[in-house]
Amino acid sequence: xxxxxxxxxxxxxxxxxxxxxxxxxxxxxxxxxxxxxxxxxxxxxxxxxxxxxxxxxxxxxxxxxxxxxxxxxxxxxxxxxxxxxxxxxxxxxxxxxxxxxxxxxxxxxxxxxxxxxxxxxxxxxxxxxxxxxxxxxxxxxxxxxxxxxxxxxxxxxxxxxxxxxxxxxxxxxxxxxxxxxxxxxxxxxxxxxxxxxxxxxxxxxxxxxxxxxxxxxxxxxxxxxxxxxxxxxxxxxxxxxxxxxxxxxxxxxxxxxxxxxxxxxxxxxxxxxxxxxxxxxxxxxxxxxxxxxxxxxxxxxxxxxxxxxxxxxxxxxxxxxxxxxxxxxxxxxxxxxxxxxxxxx
Amino acid sequence: xxxxxxxxxxxxxxxxxxxxxxxxxxxxxxxxxxxxxxxxxxxxxxxxxxxxxxxxxxxxxxxxxxxxxxxxxxxxxxxxxxxxxxxxxxxxxxxxxxxxxxxxxxxxxxxxxxxxxxxxxxxxxxxxxxxxxxxxxxxxxxxxxxxxxxxxxxxxxxxxxxxxxxxxxxxxxxxxxxxxxxxxxxxxxxxxxxxxxxxxxxxxxxxxxxxxxxxxxxxxxxxxxxxxxxxxxxxxxxxxxxxxxxxxxxxxxxxxxxxxxx
Numbered sequence: 001x002x003x004x005x006x007x008x009x010x011x012x013x014x015x016x017x018x019x020x021x022x023x024x025x026x027x028x029x030x031x032x033x034x035x036x037x038x039x040x041x042x043x044x045x046x047x048x049x050x051x052x053x054x055x056x057x058x059x060x061x062x063x064x065x066x067x068x069x070x071x072x073x074x075x076x077x078x079x080x081x082x083x084x085x086x087x088x089x090x091x092x093x094x095x096x097x098x099x100x101x102x103x104x105x106x107x108x109x110x111x112x113x114x115x116x117x118x119x120x121x122x123x124x125x126x127x128x129x130x131x132x133x134x135x136x137x138x139x140x141x142x143x144x145x146x147x148x149x150x151x152x153x154x155x156x157x158x159x160x161x162x163x164x165x166x167x168x169x170x171x172x173x174x175x176x177x178x179x180x181x182x183x184x185x186x187x188x189x190x191x192x193x194x195x196x197x198x199x200x201x202x203x204x205x206x207x208x209x210x211x212x213x214x215x216x217x218x219x220x221x222x223x224x225x226x227x228x229x230x231x232x233x234x235x236x237x238x239x240x241x242x243x244x245x246x247x248x249x250x251x252x253x254x255x256x257x258x259x260x261x262x263x264x265x266x267x268x269x270x271x272x273x274x275x276x277x278x279x280x281x282x283x284x285x286x287x288x289x290x291x292x293x294x295x296x297x298x299x300x301x302x303x304x305x306x307x308x309x310x311x312x313x314x315x316x317x318x319x320x321x322x323x324x325x326x327x328x329x330x331x332x333x334x335x336x337x338x339x340x341x342x343x344x345x
Numbered sequence: 346x347x348x349x350x351x352x353x354x355x356x357x358x359x360x361x362x363x364x365x366x367x368x369x370x371x372x373x374x375x376x377x378x379x380x381x382x383x384x385x386x387x388x389x390x391x392x393x394x395x396x397x398x399x400x401x402x403x404x405x406x407x408x409x410x411x412x413x414x415x416x417x418x419x420x421x422x423x424x425x426x427x428x429x430x431x432x433x434x435x436x437x438x439x440x441x442x443x444x445x446x447x448x449x450x451x452x453x454x455x456x457x458x459x460x461x462x463x464x465x466x467x468x469x470x471x472x473x474x475x476x477x478x479x480x481x482x483x484x485x486x487x488x489x490x491x492x493x494x495x496x497x498x499x500x501x502x503x504x505x506x507x508x509x510x511x512x513x514x515x516x517x518x519x520x521x522x523x524x525x526x527x528x529x530x531x532x533x534x535x536x537x538x539x540x541x542x543x544x545x546x547x548x549x550x551x552x553x554x555x556x557x558x559x560x561x562x563x564x565x566x567x568x569x570x571x572x573x574x575x576x577x578x579x580x581x582x583x584x585x586x587x588x589x590x591x592x593x594x595x596x597x598x599x600x601x602x603x604x605x606x607x
Contacts, residue, residue, distance in 0.1 A: 001484025004450050006561035007442045007568045026509060089477070089487050114507050118489040121477035125445060130568030133441075133472035152577060153470065159575050167568035205486040206514040209502075213510040224605065248605060266527070272360060272468070273383070273526050281604050292360060302604050303582065304595075320595060321586045332592045340596065340607045 007128040009166035016168040019045040020105040033111035033176040040179040059085040069190035078194035090205030093122040105169040112173035130164030131171035217267040219275045224250030231286020235263035244334040271296035285326040289314025348401040353463040354385035384464025388524040390531040421542035422534030428547040438564030445478030450555040459518040480521040489523040
């Protein structure tokens with residue numbers, strides 16, 4: 001615990017070196033968002049001619065450390081222990097805090113997953129650092145080795161560039177699904193520093209008494225999303241969208257009102273209080289385009305709007321517009337794609 | 346001994362009333378009314394449910410301008426016992442570090458606390474950093490992104506909703522819990538309680554009450570600075586119209602542009 005103390009900047013910024021990334025594990029494997037941090041960190045480290053240091057915390061880390069090395073880490077720093085198998089805020093933030101004290105990173109990147117944000121908030125206060133949340137662009141200004149952290153704000157309408165000039169490490173969490181995972185290169189040389197850790201009982205914090213895995217729908221990973229709104233006029237309408245999604249290789253999304261009415265599960269919801277998606281193709285059927293929905297899908301590469309209202313707000317954000325009854329247009333689209341597939345066979 | 350609960354809330358512009366400026370594509374927030382941040386309403390409700398079940402004394406706190414009083418009165422009208430507005434010109438421009446520090450200092454001043462609640466994040470800055478930051482300042486444990494929480498026999502339990510499943514955790518108080526938007530259905534104020542709450546009124550704390558130097562808080566105490574704000578370049582959308590009978594043409598174009606593959 002840091003106590004009630006202000007963010008005193010360090011005296012000598014030159015002492016802080018290299019780019020550190022936290023490679024989050026999931027189910028005992030390097031997670032996708034974790035590997036993406038290697039990608040984000042490598043760009044910066046190479047540009048600044050600094051080392052990329054990957055931090056992993058868990059149990060049985062030898063093989064995972066080798067894997068992290070093959071993805072591009074120059075040094076893999078590990079904290080290993082039976083009690084560290086699962087993510088817990090107290091021990092994980094303590095360990096990263098200790099690493100920061102010992103190695104003095106210039107930059108520390110953490111994936112903006114739920115556990116990543118949970119951890120980063122706490123580490124930032126612990127090490128009196130500045131942290132920028134949920135970044136989508138990261139770069140470095142070589143003059144002073146300042147991290148240029150950009151994040152969408154005000155509902156994805158504005159890109160804010162945030163700097164931390166006097167505090168170290170310069171921390172950021174980075175949005176999953178944005179940064180590229182680097183190519184794996186077997187046999188790369190790298191250093192490994194895995195430490196066995198015994199965390200005192202009183203520092204462990206919460207006890208995880210149960211974990212209920214879910215087959216949750218990750219809309220953000222889908223290349224095509226077929227979403228429905230109140231224009232469906234009945235819950236059964238989602239079945240029509242599902243047929244199209246199955247045919248076109250997509251997943252079903254939904255506007256918030258349809259979720260609130262109980263027509264579909266909440267994990268299908270796109271928008272400000274749901275998931276933000278940016279697929280190759282977003283099909284909005286019977287969605288008028290309230291701002292909360294637009295915020296969650298307007299970065300899609302291509303957008304088709306199907307709506308009986310020629311003045312629907314969403315049409316302003318659409319590449320293609322079918323101004324007709326969705327119960328005619330969606331099955332026609334499904335049928336057309338099915339026909340093409342048949343013809344190709 | 347009665348359970349002491351603190352709920353941290355924030356007022357934000359009502360996103361239902363925020364409109365996108367068609368020229369700059371930025372949000373026009375000036376027209377919007379200020380409301381309690383949606384996730385914070387769920388945090389209030391989570392605290393009230395513990396009070397309903399096992400009894401508790403709830404204090405709601407916010408750092409903000411004087412007009413945030415209305416939000417605090419609203420919370421008291423739902424069943425919150427006391428409210429504190431932490432307000433001082435010196436707090437202006439704070440990033441998440443001094444905001445957490447200021448709120449933690451206020452909570453310490455209040456005395457005993459068993460559970461601290463906050464919303465998962467605010468709709469206007471969406472960092473989710475302040476809640477866990479307060480936990481670090483106070484040295485308490487934390488459970489973020491929770492859909493449900495309860496108190497039983499000296500322990501605090503919570504369900505954390507993660508990307509790949511639900512984690513049920515057991516914690517010793519004091520601890521801090523952040524609550525997901527839509528985690529529950531927040532109750533509304535009644536007129537009777539609104540009258541009582543207005544009569545009771547709120548307490549106010551200033552920087553002097555917290556006993557911290559001015560350079561610790563607000564803009565001066567913030568490690569980060571916003572260098573620039575730019576409207577995100579919106580892709581110009583053509584809005585090409587297709588009639589029902591032209592759907593084959595649309596599919597041709599989607600395939601040709603490699604938007605879909607058959």
